[in-house]
Amino acid sequence: MIRGENLRQGKLAGKTPDLHTTDILEIILNSAYEGVTVVDKNGIIVEFNDAYSRFISVDKKDAIGRPVSEVIDNTNLHHTVKTGISERGVIQYIQGQPMVVHRIPLWKEGVLVGAVGMLIFEGVTELYRIYERFLEKTAQTGKINSQKLVENTKVSNSTLDRIIGTSDAIANLKRMTRKVAKTEATVLISGESGTGKEMFAHSIHDLSHYTQGPFISVNCGAIPDHLFESELFGYEEGAFTGAKKGGKPGKLELAESGTIFLDEIGEMPQMMQTKLLRVLQEKVFERVGGIKPIQLKARVVAATNRNLKEMVQSGTFREDLYYRINVIELAIPPLRKRSEDIPILIAHFLTDICKKYEMAEKEITENAISSLMNYEWYGNIRELANIIEKVVILTDGNVIDSHHLPNYIKGQHFSSIPSLSPINQLKEEDDNKEKEIIIQAMKDSGGNKSKAADRLGIHRTTLYKKLKKHGLQ
Ligand SMILES: Nc1ncnc2c1ncn2[C@@H]1O[C@H](COP(=O)(O)OP(=O)(O)OP(=O)(O)O)[C@@H](O)[C@H]1O
Ligand SMILES: [Mg+2]
Incomplete structure (x- = not known):
């Protein structure tokens, strides 16, 4: 087997390695069960292994140096070197037979240098x-x-199918999600803002035995401390001044037979952490002002963009609660750690956004993709979707090129140039400037806080805190 990892890092397409490595690679290539072909930037075959040669009855020496489209039926590799989009497990008809193939772009230092095609099985049979x-x-x-x-x-x-990404990280997370969904285990989803935590939480619900029940989400960062208890547990009539007649069920009760999603659990006040721990241990709770025990009959999924382990160490998050909710952790890596997902996400958002605005589908150049792959995306996929939307709207023609991208994205490289994304700009601005930026974002989004947070590339919870800090609520 050839590891896609090595191929993606351009190890085969790079400069001539020493003799020893070449020999080893040659042996691996030619003893592989899969057909493997490598093309350069122009779609010209530079490697072609024995399995491929046997399958399509073309000699290696006749294949190397020729355009791949002339050698392999219905290939798409000459497009892969243009789009940078990897395709895994797609069906391609070769010599009239349906075959399962992978097409993987090769990136080297942010530049598309070629692509690898792999024939995975000897036909779908x-x-x-x-x-x-x-x-x-x-x-x-x-x-x-x-x-x-x-x-x-x-x-x-299910939602899981709407999670786009061909990186190993996403494939592993999807595999784990399918597995844990069927169990009763409490799952903690961790990851930076905009990495898709909510999508994974929904996926667990969709694939679990609780799928017929409701999915109830609680944003622990957006509930004022004094309302937390009644929000979660509900209250009985007369429990406090202003309590509704007949009382009110809490989120835990509403989630019966379904899933309760405790989002931003790191923001939960300490008092509530203690109460939640009791509920998770005893599987029973009471409404505020009530005495009747209510059984917890919901699947519990929690999410955080904070480092809970550090919070445990600094004493702001209860250790026992941490272990209780973290039976299984789905840790979603930030987008900058899986940049091979960027081209396919771009393609997905381009199609989606052009459809939304009823415009003809726009294309994007390789240079633009390359710039987007080198940007650090502190707002992760949410930020990427926002940028694509902005660029689609602002670009007049049908082709998006790097000069259409915002200045802070163009030409940025991972380690050399510090990130200038809005989230970082905000951190660096002084308080007054920050206030100004927030007021403008709120104006631009018609007072919608979620939209304003999106525009700023920060999380809603962070925006709420900043609004409070500046007395803007
Ligand atoms: N892999 C993905 N494929 C397609 N869309 C995605 C993916 N990951 C995230 N998104 C989209 O990005 C946005 C943010 O995702 P989501 O709300 O699940 O992230 P989150 O981690 O919960 O963010 P936050 O910490 O800000 O709450 C959503 O619009 C979601 O649809
Ligand atoms: Mg979320």
Whole structure:
């Protein structure tokens, strides 16, 4: 097997390595079960292994040096070197046979240098054979029946499928999500703002046994301390001045048979942390002012963009609660750590946004993609989606090039130039300037706080705090 990782890092397409490494690579390539072909920037074949040669009956020496589109039927590799978008597990008809292929762009220091094509199975019939063997095996052990498998495939339109990304990190997270969704384990989703924590929380709900019930979200960062308890547990009539007649159910009660999503759990006041811990341990709670015990019958998923471990060390987050909610952790890496997902996310947002505004689909140049791949994205996918939306609206023609991108994105490179994204600018500005920027963002978004936070590339909770700080609420 050839590791895509090495290929993605351009190790094959780079300068000539020493003889020893070349030999090893040659052996790996030619003993691989998969057909492997590598093309350069212009779609010209530079590597072609024995498996590929056998499959399409073209000699290696006849393939190397020729445009890939002339050698392999229905290939898309000459487009992969233009779009930078990786495709995994797609069907391609080669010599009339449906084949499963991967197409992986090769990036080197932010520049697209080529692409690798891999034929994964010897035709999709191989897949069916594997599937049949799997069915036979599971029928024997009685662990899964085929009916259940069909049921499982039915939920394929879950939120999980809307999470875009072909990086190993995303593939692993999706795999873990599918696994943990079926269990009762409390899951903690961690990751910077805008990395997709809420999408993963929804995915767990969609794929769990609680999917028929509601998905109730609690933003722990947006609830004033004194209202927290009644928000979460509800209250009985007459519990306090201003309490509604007949009382009110809390979020935990509303989530019965469904999922309770405790978002921004790091913002939960200490008093509430203690109360929540009790509920998670005893699976029972009471409304404020009530005595009747209510069973907790909801799946609990929590999320945080703070480092809870550090908060435990500094004494601001209860250690016992941390271990209680962190049975399984889904840690979503920031976008800058999985920049190979950027091209496909760009393609996805381009299509989405052009559809939303009913415009003809715009194209994006390789240079622009390269700049976007080198930007640090502290606002992660939310920031990327916002930038693409802005650029789509502001670009007159049909092609988006790097000069259409905001100045702070153009030409920025990972380590050399410090990030100038709005989130960082805000950090550096003095208080008055910060206030001004926030007022402007609120004006621009018609007073909508979520939109204003998006514009600023900061999280809503951070915006709430800043509004409070500047007396703007
Ligand atoms: N992998 C992805 N594919 C497609 N869209 C994504 C992906 N990840 C995030 N998004 C989109 O980015 C935005 C932010 O995602 P989400 O709200 O799930 O992030 P979050 O981690 O909960 O952010 P926050 O910490 O700010 O609450 C949403 O509009 C979501 O649809
Ligand atoms: Mg969120």
